[in-house]
Amino acid sequence: MKNIEIAKIFERIADALEIKGENKFKIIAYRNAAKALSDLTEDISEIYEKGKLLEIPGIGEGIAKKIEEYLKTGRMKKYEEAVSGIPEGLFELLNIPNLGPKTIKLAYESLKVENLQQLLEVINNGSLEKLPMMGKKKVENIKEGIKEYLEKKGEKRRFPIGVVEKVVEYFVSELKNNKFVENIEVAGSYRRHCETVGDIDILVVGKEGGKIIEHFTSLPNVSKVLSKGDTKGSIIDNELNIQIDLRVVDEKSFGSALQYFTGSKAHNIKLRGIAKDLGYKLSEYGIFKEEEYICGRDEIEVYEKLGLVFIPPELREDRGEIELALKGKIPSLVQLKDIKGDLHIHSNYSDGFDDIETIASYGISLGYEYIGIADHSMSVKYAGGLEEERILKQIEEIENLNKKLKNIKILKGSEVDILKDGSLDFKDEILKKLDFVIAAIHQGFKKNVTERMIDAMDNPYVKIIAHPTGRLLSGREGYDVNIEKVMEKASEKNIFLEINSYYDRLDLNEINAKMAKEMGIKLIINTDAHNIKMMNDIKYGVYIARRAWLNKDDIVNTRNLKDFINLLKNG
């Protein structure tokens, strides 16, 4: 799929036009087109071939032509023209905090600054601060921005949601201790349950904004104060070096402020446009008609006043949810409490920590009707893969435990490796003794992965493909796999694709999971737990499913035990 590739080109055009000082709405148009492409759950080439480019919101005649040109020739004249005359080194400067396109343009045109090195020179020799609208403090802030940029570079720019929870809890509990704080809610991408967050956004209700923010910015875990005023403040925390934005509003603006601060930005802009069309003004302070306050206490009344039904935060990405909400047709999303079992759990037979009975007991405490043990197969030596005798022994142990345990069913499974030649790591005689088989790639990431996965799905015992793309949020790129081909096969063979809930995997991701649903594939949310605590990661998988617009029916492990077993056999 060239979707992301083309999206990046449009982003680059937007950057270039911004540095050149082009019309800002044109720049926005290119960014919107880039977002539209990234959000697609269909191959842009196929949409083009069907002649349906113009049906994508944000893509008009001009951009459609450019997509066509790129798909046909591999080049785009507009791109080449836009970046011409802009030194390569200027683009990265756009990522420096406190430094924007206007200042970059100014420094480039007045001082011939073409890269970071030269920017530092004009800062140090004092020529930058002599430019119009510049000054000592501005330059000092840019210098700070560069420092921050260089510290963050190399490291990951965004944080997996599972990593920031502790920091969120700390700041929320500290703020709750403040006597002026009347209500508190975490907003932003964290509330939308994005797979990663760029910062943490916290909303507080209180009348003494200045005092609350003073308290916030002077907490012990604050390593740096970025800004502070009477209604908002920003800091960097000293544990993760993550930015935290605090917003304080009056109680009568709580709902509208929560709406604003939850975002996404694109969702907000569209919603505000709707308000405007209706003769209102929507801001974080509420809905207004001719400066007169109409409502804003609760989030739901904001949506309803504008003629929409409530939209769950996970859907607020401007991916069509607003149009649906206007018609009252928001899908009912799968919930954590719908999950009846977890099929991808490692025991101490392979590289897991806990024994099977402990895992089963923990499953009961999570309210599950079944759990599945899926240890690694023999060729995965580094992860304690099971030899044949070991899995036979495990099967026997599970059968005995099932006689003993009344409140949960343990399903016998395997996370069997797809070998480099596409065959499976266990013989069919072994696989057929199991209740379910998960096939997965743990070797040969760049070697015919698509064909191997398709071969694996041809095995009559394979029912699930684990972490189908192999990506890790912490860096690893993932398999060299054509995920659509895999999905076509999964659809044909009724194979369940996994949403792996481990916070660093979250694989399938939301776009792929949505694509899978649209292709008629059922999904399964598993944790890949290696100890019982990790079984709680299931919520991250549910978050992804919700962001992928999936409902209870799309997720097979929402079925009760009887239906689930039927589905494994026949589904």
Added chain:
DNA sequence: GCCGTTTTCGGCCCGACTGTTTTCAGTCG
């Protein structure tokens, strides 16, 4: 550059904080 059923021209979200200014630009949320 995109969009529209009152419009094919003239809009395109709205506000806080900072630093520079004498009334506002730039950056960010």
